[in-house]
Amino acid sequence: MARPVLVRFAIGLGATAALLATAAVGPAVAAEPGPVPDSGPEAGGTSVTLPGLPEEAYVSISAGRDHSLALGTSGTVYAWGANGNGQLGNGTKVDAAAPVPVVMPEGVKFTEVSGGGRFSLALAEDGSAYAWGAGFNGQLGLDSRDDALVPTRVHMPAGVTFAALSAGQLHSLAITPDGTGYSWGTNAGGRLGIGDANENVFNSFVPIKMLMPAGVTFAEIHGSFVHSAALGTNGIVYTWGESTTGQLGSGETPLLSAPTAVTLPGGALAQHVAVGQVHTLALGEDGTTYSWGQNLDKQLGVNLEPLNSLVPVEADGVAGRSATQLRGGGTFSFAFAPGGELTAWGTNPAGLTGEPGVTTSVQEAPVALPSGVTPVDVRTGYGFTLVLGSDEELYAWGDNPSGQLGNGSTTASDALAQVPRPEVNLAGVSFGGVAAAEFEELAVGAVRAVTPPHAPGPVDVVVNWEIAGVPQPPITYSQSFTYTGAPAVTDPKPQVVNDGATARFEVAASGSPAPTVAWEVSRDGGKTWEPVASDPAATVSTDGLSLQVAADLAHSGFQYRAIATSAGGEAVSAGALLTVQQATVVDPGGPGGQKPTGPQGPNLATSGSIAPLAGAALAALLLAAGAVLAASTLARRR
Numbered sequence: 001m002a003r004p005v006l007v008r009f010a011i012g013l014g015a016t017a018a019l020l021a022t023a024a025v026g027p028a029v030a031a032e033p034g035p036v037p038d039s040g041p042e043a044g045g046t047s048v049t050l051p052g053l054p055e056e057a058y059v060s061i062s063a064g065r066d067h068s069l070a071l072g073t074s075g076t077v078y079a080w081g082a083n084g085n086g087q088l089g090n091g092t093k094v095d096a097a098a099p100v101p102v103v104m105p106e107g108v109k110f111t112e113v114s115g116g117g118r119f120s121l122a123l124a125e126d127g128s129a130y131a132w133g134a135g136f137n138g139q140l141g142l143d144s145r146d147d148a149l150v151p152t153r154v155h156m157p158a159g160v161t162f163a164a165l166s167a168g169q170l171h172s173l174a175i176t177p178d179g180t181g182y183s184w185g186t187n188a189g190g191r192l193g194i195g196d197a198n199e200n201v202f203n204s205f206v207p208i209k210m211l212m213p214a215g216v217t218f219a220e221i222h223g224s225f226v227h228s229a230a231l232g233t234n235g236i237v238y239t240w241g242e243s244t245t246g247q248l249g250s251g252e253t254p255l256l257s258a259p260t261a262v263t264l265p266g267g268a269l270a271q272h273v274a275v276g277q278v279h280t281l282a283l284g285e286d287g288t289t290y291s292w293g294q295n296l297d298k299q300l301g302v303n304l305e306p307l308n309s310l311v312p313v314e315a316d317g318v319a320g321r322s323a324t325q326l327r328g329g330g331t332f333s334f335a336f337a338p339g340g341e342l343t344a345w346g347t348n349p350a351g352l353t354g355e356p357g358v359t360t361s362v363q364e365a366p367v368a369l370p371s372g373v374t375p376v377d378v379r380t381g382y383g384f385t386l387v388l389g390s391d392e393e394l395y396a397w398g399d400n401p402s403g404q405l406g407n408g409s410t411t412a413s414d415a416l417a418q419v420p421r422p423e424v425n426l427a428g429v430s431f432g433g434v435a436a437a438e439f440e441e442l443a444v445g446a447v448r449a450v451t452p453p454h455a456p457g458p459v460d461v462v463v464n465w466e467i468a469g470v471p472q473p474p475i476t477y478s479q480s481f482t483y484t485g486a487p488a489v490t491d492p493k494p495q496v497v498n499d500g501a502t503a504r505f506e507v508a509a510s511g512s513p514a515p516t517v518a519w520e521v522s523r524d525g526g527k528t529w530e531p532v533a534s535d536p537a538a539t540v541s542t543d544g545l546s547l548q549v550a551a552d553l554a555h556s557g558f559q560y561r562a563i564a565t566s567a568g569g570e571a572v573s574a575g576a577l578l579t580v581q582q583a584t585v586v587d588p589g590g591p592g593g594q595k596p597t598g599p600q601g602p603n604l605a606t607s608g609s610i611a612p613l614a615g616a617a618l619a620a621l622l623l624a625a626g627a628v629l630a631a632s633t634l635a636r637r638r
Contacts, residue, residue, distance in 0.1 A: 033051065034050070034461060034477035034480030034481070035050050035449075035461055035480055036048060036050075038481055039481065039482040039484055039513075039567050040451050040481070040483065040484065041483070041484050041485075041568060042456045042484065042485050042486075042512075043453055044450070044451045044452045044453040044454065045450060046450065046451040047448060047450050047451075048448070048449055048450075048451060048461075048481065049442075049446050049447070049448050050429070050446065050447040050448070050449065050463060051447070052441070052442075052445035052446050053426060053441065053463070053465050054073070054475075055073065055424070056072050056073050056074055056421060056424050056467050057393075057421060058070040058072060058392065058393075058394045058419075058421070059071055059072065059073055060377065060388070061377055061386050061388050061394065062113045062114050062115040062120075062379050063115050063379040063380055063381035063384070063386055063404075064081070064087060064115025064116055064117065064119070064120060064167070064381055065082070065115075065116070065381060066081055066382055066384075066401070066402050066404050067079060067080065067081030067083065067087050067115060067120075067381070067402070067404055068080050068081050068115065068379075068404050068406055068419075069114075069115045069120055070113070070386075070394060070419075071110060071112070072422060072467070074109075074467060074472060075104075075109030076101055076102070076110075076422075076467060076470070077089065077101070077102040077104070077110050077113050077122055078101055078102065078422055078468070080096045080097065080098055080099045080403055080404065080406040080419075081095065081096065081381075081406070082095055082118070082403075082404065083095045083096060083402075084118065085118045085119065085133045086132055086147050086149035086150075087118050087120050087132065087133030087134065088102070089132040089133070089149070089150055090102060090103055090149075090150070091103050091150050092149065095402050095403055096403055097403025097406070097408050097409055098420065099406055099419065099420065099422060100468065101422065101467065101468045101469070102122075102151060103150040103151065105130065105150075105151055105153070108124050108125075108130070108151075109125050110122040110123060110125075110130070111123050112164065112165065114166050114167040115379075115381070116139060116167030116168055116170075116172065116223070117139075117168070117169040117170055118133055118134040119131060119132065119134045119135065119139055119167060120133050121165050121166075121172055122151060123162060123164065123165050126161070127161025127162050127163065127177070128153055128156055128161065129141065129153070129154040129156065129162050129174060129207075130151040130152060130153055130154060131152060131154050131172070132150055132151050132152060133147065133148065134147055135147050135148060137185050137186040138184055138185050138203040138204055138206075139167070139168075139184065139186070140152070140154070140172075141154035141155055141205065141206055141207050142154065142155060142205070143205045143206050145205075154184075155206040157182070157206075157207060157208075157209075160176060160207070161176065162174040163176060163177045164220065164221065165221075166223045167223060168185070168191065168223025168224055168225070168228060169224070170188075171183060171184065171185030171191045172185050172223065173222070173223045173228060174207065175220075178217060179217025179219065179233060180209065180210075180212060180218075181209070181210035181212060181221060181230065181259070182207040182208065182210060183204070183207065183210050183228075184204045184205065184208065185203065186202070187201050187202055187203060188202070188226075188242075189226050189241050189255050190240055190241055190255050190258070191223075191226065191227070191228060191241045192208070192210065193211060193241075193257070193258050193259050194208060194209075194210055194258070195258045196257050197255055197257040210258070210259065211257075211259070212259065213232070213238065213258075213261065216232045216233075216236075216259075218230045218233070218238075219231050219233045220272070222275045224241075224247075224276065224328075225277045226241050226242040227242055227243065227248055228240055228241050228275070229275050229280055230259060230273070231270060231272065231273045234269075235270055235271070236269065236270070237261070237262040237264070237270050237282050238261055238262065239256065239259070239260060239280065240256040240257065240259050240260060241256065242254065243255060243256070243310075244278060245279070245293050245308045246292055246293045246309055246311070247278050247279050247292065247293030247294065248280075249280060249292040249293070249311055250310070250311075251311055252310060262282075262292075263311075263312070264282060264290050264312050265290065265312060265313070265314055268284045268285065268286075268288065268290070269284070269285050270285065270290075271283055271284070271285050272325060272326060273326075274325075274326040274327050274328040275328050276294075276299060276328030276329055276330060276331070277294075277329075277330040278294040279291060279292065279294050279295070279299050279328060280293050280328065281315075281327075281328050281333055283323055283324075283326050287323055287324070287338075288314060289301060289314070289315040289335060290312040290313065290314055291312065291313060291315050292309045292310065292312045292313060293308065293309065294307070294308050294331070295307045295308050295309060297331040297346045297347035298345060298346050298347075298362040299328075299329070299331050299332050299333050299345070299346035299347070300315060300333075301315030301333060302314070302316050303362055323335040323336055323337060323338075324336045324337070324338055327378050327379070327380070328380075329346065329380035330380060330381075330382060330383065331346050331347040332344055332345065332347050332380075333345055333346055334380075335364065336375065340374035340375065340390075341367075341374075341375075342367040342375040342378060343364035343365060343366050343367065344364065344365055344367055345362060345363060345364050345365065367387065368416070369389055369416070370389070370391070370395075370416070372391075373389040373390055373391050373393075374389070374390045375387050375388070376388045376389060376390055381404060382399070383398050383399030384396060384397065384398030384399050384404050385397055385398050387416075393421075394418070394419040395416040395419065396417050396419055397413050397414065397416050398412065398413070400412045400413065405417050405419070406419040406420070407419060407420075422467050422468040423467070423468055423469075425467075425469075426440070426441045426463070427465055427466050428463075429447065429449035429461065429462070429464070430461070430464075431449075431451050431452060431454055431460075431461055431483075432454050432455075432457075432459030432481075432483070433459075434452045434453070434454050435452065436450055436451065437450070437452060447463060451481070451483075454483045455483065455485075456483045456485030456512030457482065457483055457512050458480075458481070459479065459481055459483060460476055460477065460479060460480070461476070461477040461480050462477075482512075482513060482567075483512070484511075484513060484567040484568030486568045486569045486571065487510065487511030487565065487568055487570065487571045488509065488510045488511060488564065488571050489507050489508070489510075489515075489517065489562050489563070489564035489573045490507045490508045490509075491507070491573045492505035492506060492547075492561070492562060492573060492574075492576035493505070493506075494576050494577040494578070495576065495578050495579070496579040496580075496581065497551050497578075497579075497580055497581075498580070498581055498582070499551070499552055499580055499582055499583050500550075500551070500583060501551060502548055502549065502550055502551065503549045503551045503555075503578050503580075504547070504548050504549075505519075505547040505549075505560050506546045506547075507546075507573055508545065509544075509545065509571075511571075512566075513566050513567060513568075515564040515565055515566035515571070516544060516564070516565055516566070517543070517544030517545055517562050517563070517564050518531070518532075518544065518563050519531075519532040519538070519544075519560060519563070520532055521534065521538065521558055522559040522575060523557075525559070526559050526575050529561070532560065535549070537549055537551070537555070538550075538560075544562075547560055547562075551580045553580050555578055555580050556578065556579055557577070557578070558577075558578045559575035560576050560578065561575040561576065
């Protein structure tokens with residue numbers, strides 16, 4: 001998956017540059033859909049699929065003297081090659097022939113890296129600088145001569161942040177967001193650009209402000225072996241340090257202790273500047289390449305007598321006059337053509353220019369990358385080259401005694417050797433804090449895990465992963481999986497009502513997620529059931545927890561039951577019997593209240609008289625009346 005990359009000028013010894021606009025690093029973890037399916041039973045055992053792990057690709061590169069650096073998509077730095085002073089930043093002094101992760105400061109993400117002589121620099125997101133490796137000359141900026149085996153924060157001036165930085169051989173350079181230059185390390189030959197050449201400052205162990213030209217700010221800055229260069233926002237190139245072979249472009253001047261303007265032919269302005277070991281390149285606003293300094297190996301792209309040029313000349317051997325970027329190597333140079341082609345000229349040890357067998361050439365030679373791949377950036381160390389391709393792969397070739405090619409060997413290579421990407425591995429998946437016992441990365445770019453048992457409810461799904469064995473910030477899918485508990489429902493109670501009254505059945509339901517409740521009716525003693533909607537006399541409440549039936553004698557003997565349903569399953573209550581009895585009425589002629597109507601009791605005539613009684617019932621009634629009369633007569637006599 002291609003990611004947008006903006007890497008115009010990454011930093012490296014012999015090909016160092018820096019811009020106020022630095023490399024854009026994509027996020028390691030992107031918001032994506034969560035698990036599929038997104039629910040399952042509390043007992044666990046559900047196989048879910050999650051998005052694949054983030055890719056780790058190289059987004060910018062740098063080359064030191066004999067070690068290499070690359071910045072990954074995640075903001076992690078990787079290093080390989082020589083490590084005698086800890087310049088790989090992995091806590092050891094053991095060389096590495098393949099990329100190893102730099103020990104990252106906690107909570108810090110780097111946006112830019114730069115390899116120096118035997119040390120390394122990195123720029124953090126908050127504008128602070130970090131350094132590691134050799135520190136004897138103060139080039140680490142740690143107020144110490146000691147080596148640092150892991151990235152350590154540079155002693156930044158109070159209130160100062162950096163926007164770009166560059167590592168030279170024994171000194172370091174940086175510019176602030178407003179374009180002010182800072183430097184630290186050795187000041188031999190005026191390399192720090194502070195206005196003196198060792199008289200007052202031999203080494204600076206912390207960053208100090210450079211002596212800036214009046215009214216000038218820098219857009220990019222570059223440190224090399226014994227000299228430095230910068231591009232002003234005014235389009236003028238500035239150089240300082242030693243001019244052993246004319247690399248300052250100032251004529252016969254042996255050294256400059258402060259940034260000094262360089263005059264390009266015809267007063268041309270520049271859009272970019274690059275430094276080699278002992279030569280300097282500038283790209284004019286019209287795409288013309290200018291060069292000055294050593295030309296022993298035709299690295300200036302021009303035939304000269306004498307060999308070196310003390311002032312800028314137009315590189316007439318460079319056919320790509322409309323280059324978009326330049327890079328300086330030890331004794332060679334690179335240019336990016338508008339169409340994306342990478343070309344080189346100068347010496348060609350171990351196939352550095354991609355054309356084995358060619359030793360020295362003033363003419364450009366194309367650098368052969370895999371078909372369909374265009375160069376994004378190129379960096380050079382002492383005798384080796386790194387190229388970052390548009391396919392997000394990193395290629396290297398050249399000398400390799402310390403493993404600086406990163407291909408797992410220490411054998412030099414005339415051909416492109418691909419540097420392996422850091423290995424991304426799945427370390428575990430958890431659901432609501434409970435680890436899944438079964439998980440795997442699928443070949444289709446997805447993660448599969450089997451849910452462990454967990455209490456019902458929504459939970460976070462957390463994916464733990466590593467890059468090159470280093471744990472990365474977990475990927476959390478918040479409240480993305482719901483454990484379902486089996487629903488439960490209580491039994492409704494039997495109801496006895498009069499004909500024409502309303503019967504009410506009630507239940508309580510539980511479960512996660514909350515179940516829906518429906519009702520059924522049986523008209524044949526529970527043998528068969530059908531939805532209660534088939535009965536127009538039945539009404540279910542909005543929440544489904546109660547059922548009302550406008551009962552008549554026809555409903556007597558019906559049974560009703562509730563069914564609770566959720567993702568966790570189904571629960572069915574017992575049936576509740578409905579008994580409907582005939583209604584009662586008031587007896588207006590009797591002494592005592594209510595008597596049932598219908599077959600169970602006497603009928604009242606419209607006159608209020610009692611209908612004739614038959615047989616024994618009538619005799620009993622007359623006998624009782626006589627007894628009452630006799631008792632009354634006896635009482636009067638007394």
